[in-house]
Amino acid sequence: MISYQDIYDLLRKEKYSEELMQLPKSFFNEVAAYISEKKGIINKEHDLFSEAIIKTKKQLDNTLELIKEIILRRKKKILNLSFIASETGINKKDFDNMLPHEKELFQAVTQQLEKITKGFSNMLNGVSERELKHKLVKFKSDFKSFLDAEGNILGPFKEGEIANLPAEIAQILIKDESAELVIED
16 A cells, blocks of 8 residues: 655655656555545545544645645656657657556657648658648559549549549558559659
8 A cells, every 4th residue: 555655755856866766556546545535534424524524635635746746747758768769769668667558658759749740841851731632642543533532523634644633542552552643853
């Protein structure tokens, strides 16, 4: 069972370490049990002004603040790791120290940062958003006309014909082997 001192020590370690600290896998379950126990003590006692109840309430309030600060510090470290990972890669040790929901946060933030970086890179290289949303494809056989997502008629297309199509449609045609991507140099 976790104690107030254990929680305080974990916060101290998290506060003074640049690395994400390893938390026990059951950390939040133990904290929830600890909080539940303290609330049970407070609810059992009839004398709300007894010294023991006042001390327990104060300890509960302090515990909640310590937990909030641990979570805040860990989120800041994960955001920093996401930034570093989007630029250079990540230290495996730090990733191992993340709890499952922290890994999800890390991956989501890292993906968004990489997407933004790619967008800036494309912009600096003169690639427009329209070019990113469209793909050049070459039809492998004759293809009847069809509707795009906005209801516009596309086609018909002849075998060997090249068309600039929305990326989603191009992917479907390529996957269906009705067309192939035209690679531009």
